[in-house]
Amino acid sequence: MRTRLLAATLTALAAVSLAACSGSGSGSGRATAAAGSPTASATTPAASPTGAATTPEAPAPGSAAPTTDSTAAPTATADSTAGAPAPDAGASGAPAPAKPAPPADAGLPAKPGTDLTAKLVSALDAIDPAIVGGKPEQAVDRARNQCQSMYQFPKDKQKLVELAGQRFTSADHPQGFGPDIAAKINDALLATLCPPAR
CATH class of the missing domain: 1.20.58 (Methane Monooxygenase Hydroxylase; Chain G, domain 1)
Incomplete structure (x- = not known):
């Protein structure tokens, strides 16, 4: 009985180690632990939180790139948006001084003395x-x-x-x-x- 418990514990530890190395290993490790005796399945929940904590770490490097890309995309959009109004403001500012409206009283002499x-x-x-x-x-x-x-x-x-x-x-x-x-x-x-x- 103790030998089976020890074997199941070792199998669970091996599954946790494999889960830390790669995401696919964790699936096979869990399958192996589930295939063991009832004692092994009782041990698996204890190992499972560790595996669960390790599992997010494995995808984290892979998901970091998409997170960075998504962050970079809004930044690029903000930069492109920020760049767009600057030319518009310059373009709209240039014609305004170039075309002054003539005064309404242009050519109208002052009241004579x-x-x-x-x-x-x-x-x-x-x-x-x-x-x-x-x-x-x-x-x-x-x-x-x-x-x-x-x-x-x-x-x-x-x-x-x-x-x-x-x-x-x-x-x-x-x-x-x-x-x-x-x-x-x-x-x-x-x-x-x-x-x-x-």
């Missing part, structure tokens, strides 16, 4: 007193808006004549003063209020 207002009114009265019609403030506002149009369309004389005809009207001339007087109004504005043509 008393002297310049008098000079403008005098120039318009010389063309036709009905252009100002006793309303110098209104004439100045229309002149400033016309100056802005001249700034925006410096080479389109036909358009500027049409705009002057639409802006400078009176009770007697609701459709404007005609293209000839509109052209003279533009000349008077360029000589007084409007900035020089570009």
